[in-house]
Every structure is written in structure tokens, then in C-alpha cells.
Amino acid sequence: MKTYEDLAGDGGSNIIEQVQALGEKLRSRLDRIKHKVALMSGKGGVGKSSLTANIAACLVSRGHSVGILDADLNGPSIANLLGIRPDQPLEIDETGIQPGVGAHKIRIMSMDMLLKSPDQPVMWTEEPEATAVWVSTMESTALRELLSDTDWGDLDFLLIDMPPGSDRIDNIRSLIPELAGVVEITIPSPLSQHIVSKSITKNSKMKVPVIGLVENMASYVCPHCDEEGQLFEGQDVQDLARRKNIPYIGKIPFDPRLARPTRTGSVFYMENKDSVTGQAIASVTDSILGFIKHKA
Amino acid sequence: MKFLCIPCDEQMETQLDGIMPEENRNLAMKFKCKKCGHSIAMLTNKFETEFVSKLGVQMGGTKAEQSTPLGVVSSTLAQGKEELKKTAPPTEAEFEWTDEAKERIQRVPFFVRNMAKKTVMSFARERGLTRIDGALMDEVREKVGM
Numbered sequence: 001m002k003t004y005e006d007l008a009g010d011g012g013s014n015i016i017e018q019v020q021a022l023g024e025k026l027r028s029r030l031d032r033i034k035h036k037v038a039l040m041s042g043k044g045g046v047g048k049s050s051l052t053a054n055i056a057a058c059l060v061s062r063g064h065s066v067g068i069l070d071a072d073l074n075g076p077s078i079a080n081l082l083g084i085r086p087d088q089p090l091e092i093d094e095t096g097i098q099p100g101v102g103a104h105k106i107r108i109m110s111m112d113m114l115l116k117s118p119d120q121p122v123m124w125t126e127e128p129e130a131t132a133v134w135v136s137t138m139e140s141t142a143l144r145e146l147l148s149d150t151d152w153g154d155l156d157f158l159l160i161d162m163p164p165g166s167d168r169i170d171n172i173r174s175l176i177p178e179l180a181g182v183v184e185i186t187i188p189s190p191l192s193q194h195i196v197s198k199s200i201t202k203n204s205k206m207k208v209p210v211i212g213l214v215e216n217m218a219s220y221v222c223p224h225c226d227e228e229g230q231l232f233e234g235q236d237v238q239d240l241a242r243r244k245n246i247p248y249i250g251k252i253p254f255d256p257r258l259a260r261p262t263r264t265g266s267v268f269y270m271e272n273k274d275s276v277t278g279q280a281i282a283s284v285t286d287s288i289l290g291f292i293k294h295k296a
Numbered sequence: 297m298k299f300l301c302i303p304c305d306e307q308m309e310t311q312l313d314g315i316m317p318e319e320n321r322n323l324a325m326k327f328k329c330k331k332c333g334h335s336i337a338m339l340t341n342k343f344e345t346e347f348v349s350k351l352g353v354q355m356g357g358t359k360a361e362q363s364t365p366l367g368v369v370s371s372t373l374a375q376g377k378e379e380l381k382k383t384a385p386p387t388e389a390e391f392e393w394t395d396e397a398k399e400r401i402q403r404v405p406f407f408v409r410n411m412a413k414k415t416v417m418s419f420a421r422e423r424g425l426t427r428i429d430g431a432l433m434d435e436v437r438e439k440v441g442m
């Protein structure tokens with residue numbers, strides 16, 4: 001009797017060819033994007049999305065074309081932060097879906113843009129017996145489709161706003177092997193540093209390049225006198241960077257204006273470049289650009 | 297996964313006109329031995345069906361350019377925008393699909409939807425029909441024996 005290897009093809013479905021074709025489609029999108037950078041943290045609530053939006057704006061101000069893939073499928077916020085209306089119609093044809101164009105012409109793809117209403121959660125099925133394994137496999141498929149079916153066009157930078165935790169980086173790394181690197185973000189609290197240190201270790205083991213560690217919410221800046229005060233008690237974040245042997249690329253003060261969704265078509269950085277926070281964002285952006293220039 | 301006809305020691309081929317998944321996500325695919333003509337059906341439960349669908353491939357084969365943007369997301373996401381439902385390839389112009397038929401075909405898992413459409417349209421063409429409704433889809437299901 002013949003064995004599996006003796007049989008050529010799979011009887012007509014050509015699954016392997018189809019999977020290869022999907023890979024080629026993804027490659028054709030990614031080849032038009034010069035640099036892909038992920039912003040991540042093991043910990044939630046450290047301001048990843050707000051920073052991503054403002055770093056994107058800073059890159060635009062330096063003359064770069066920028067897109068953001070919101071990889072936080074279950075907690076998407078990039079579309080909201082950058083002014084994509086929830087009721088904005090989708091433009092889809094056989095070649096793909098057009099990204100949303102947010103503030104400063106930043107191209108965006110986010111699960112938020114696909115949902116009927118802003119308060120709708122991302123649910124892959126409304127059947128209660130759906131298994132966790134099923135949801136997990138759907139999420140990795142969705143990420144591939146968001147990346148490969150979005151008509152990003154030519155971009156200098158694609159920033160990937162990662163969800164909390166370090167598990168999604170496996171997905172991103174397999175989809176984007178040429179990922180320039182990841183920016184790790186923490187706040188000064190010992191708990192956040194504890195969790196982020198695991199994320200850094202994982203990236204190191206997986207040989208994912210780490211661009212550097214950003215200390216967010218490092219201090220509080222008085223909006224009246226610009227004086228800085230400490231917000232969290234904790235260990236020195238620079239010490240964490242030293243221990244993990246990665247660059248410490250800056251500290252951003254806590255500034256509630258950073259997380260405000262744009263209402264004017266402009267994000268915080270563009271209107272506050274000279275503020276303490278604006279300068280800190282610019283400094284982090286310069287470090288990212290420096291890393292990429294050095295790598296090239 | 298491959299299927300072998302043991303008496304003939306030949307690989308069985310996917311029958312492109314024999315795929316008719318149930319709308320509740322149970323998949324039925326037919327395979328036939330081209331030597332002796334023996335046919336079998338592979339039946340999957342909805343979780344097995346969904347695991348195949350996550351690959352983003354289409355049973356029965358498809359050309360890369362025919363793959364639908366956001367195909368898996370659009371067919372699986374609960375409460376997605378209306379535009380997502382229109383991402384499936386357009387139905388051939390020769391047929392008029394009733395709202396019920398459109399709704400039913402839309403419930404077919406993405407990765408076999410094109411095959412299901414082809415099956416239904418082929419059946420309608422054989423009968424000289426240009427209108428596809430729920431009753432015709434019931435007949436197709438009877439014909440393929442699922």
C-alpha cells in the first residue's frame with residue numbers, strides 16, 4: 001500500500017500551494033515597507049498605544065511615511081487615538097482593504113475599524129462553547145490577514161502596537177522575520193519592571209533585536225510650572241536596562257494629554273514639541289532612528 | 297491529509313462539485329478514486345472545520361489572486377461591519393440570488409464558500425435556472441447526499 005509520501009499533492013485542494021501563496025502575498029506587502037518596529041511591554045497599562053501614536057507623529061514630523069498595525073486585537077485603541085471615526089466605511093476590493101488614514105496621514109489598521117459599533121468587543125463567535133484554543137488560533141489568523149490584506153502602500157515605517165504580554169511577539173516574528181526590533185516599555189513600578197524583565201528575556205532568547213527600554217510615566221510634570229516630581233516609588237529603570245544589557249533610550253514623564261484621542265486632527269506631540277514630554281518623545285524617536293541607521 | 301483507495305492503491309481526488317457544507321459549520325467533502333470510481337465523504341464537526349479555516353486556505357483549491365481579503369476575519373468576526381460581508385467574490389452575473397439564499401451561502405465557512413457557490417450554481421445551470429433560492433439550495437444538499 002502506498003504511503004503518505006508516495007502520494008503527490010493532496011488530492012486537489014493544494015493546501016501547501018495555497019499557504020505558500022498567502023506567504024507571497026504577505027511578502028509583497030512587507031517589501032514596500034522599509035522598517036518594521038514593534039512597541040511592546042510585558043505589562044498592560046504602561047502607555048504603549050499612546051506612545052506609539054506620538055512616536056508615529058514624531059516620525060512624520062521628521063519626514064517619514066508611517067503606518068500603525070494595532071496588534072492589540074482585543075483592546076484596540078490606535079484608531080480612536082488617531083481620530084478614525086467608528087462609523088467610517090471600509091474600502092475593500094479584491095486587492096485588499098484600504099487602511100484608515102488618521103491624524104498626520106498615519107495609515108492605520110485596527111480591529112476597531114472592523115466592528116459595527118465602538119462598544120462592540122472583538123468576538124470570533126458568539127457561541128458559548130467556543131474553545132480558548134479556537135480563539136487563540138483565530139487571533140493569529142486575524143493578525144496575518146490584517147497585515148497582509150491591508151494595502152499599506154509604500155511606507156518608511158510600520159509601527160506595531162503590541163498587546164500586553166509577550167506571547168504575540170511569536171506571531172509577529174514569524175510573520176515579519178525582518179522586524180527591525182522591539183521597543184520595550186515599562187513604568188518605574190517594581191511590578192511592571194518585574195514583568196517587563198521577563199518580556200526582555202524572552203526576546204533575548206528568541207533573538208528578537210531589542211532597540212531599547214523606555215521608561216514611561218517616569219515623573220509628573222506640573223502643567224503650570226514644568227517642575228517634575230516622582231510618580232512611582234521603584235527601582236531604577238536604567239538598572240533594569242543595564243542588567244538586561246539593552247540600551248535605556250529615554251524616560252517620558254506622565255502627561256495625561258498624551259493619551260487623549262485627537263479631536264483636532266493632531267496628536268499631542270505635534271502641538272507640544274517643545275514641552276518636556278514632547279522633547280522626551282523626540283529623544284526616544286531619535287534613538288529608534290539611530291538604531292535603524294546603525295543596523296543598516 | 298490525503299485519501300487512498302486501498303483496492304486500487306490510488307490517491308483519491310477531491311470532488312469539486314461534491315462539497316456542500318452545512319450552514320452550521322459541519323463540513324462534508326467528497327473524494328473519488330479515478331480508477332474504480334469509489335467515492336467516500338469526509339465529515340467534520342464544527343471545531344475541526346474551524347481549525348482548517350484558520351489556515352485561510354480554500355478546500356478544492358484556488359488561485360492566489362482569488363483569495364478574499366480578510367476572508368477569515370470577515371466570515372468569523374461576530375458583529376463586524378456590513379462591508380466585510382461583501383468581501384466574498386461576486387456571484388456570477390447569470391444568477392439572481394434571493395436574500396435567503398445569499399444569507400445562507402454567507403453562513404457557509406469562508407474557505408469552502410466559493411466551492412459551495414460553484415456547486416449550487418452548477419446545479420442551477422444544469423436545471424436551466426437563473427434564480428437561486430432556499431428551496432434550490434435544499435435540493436442541492438439532497439443531491440450531494442449530505
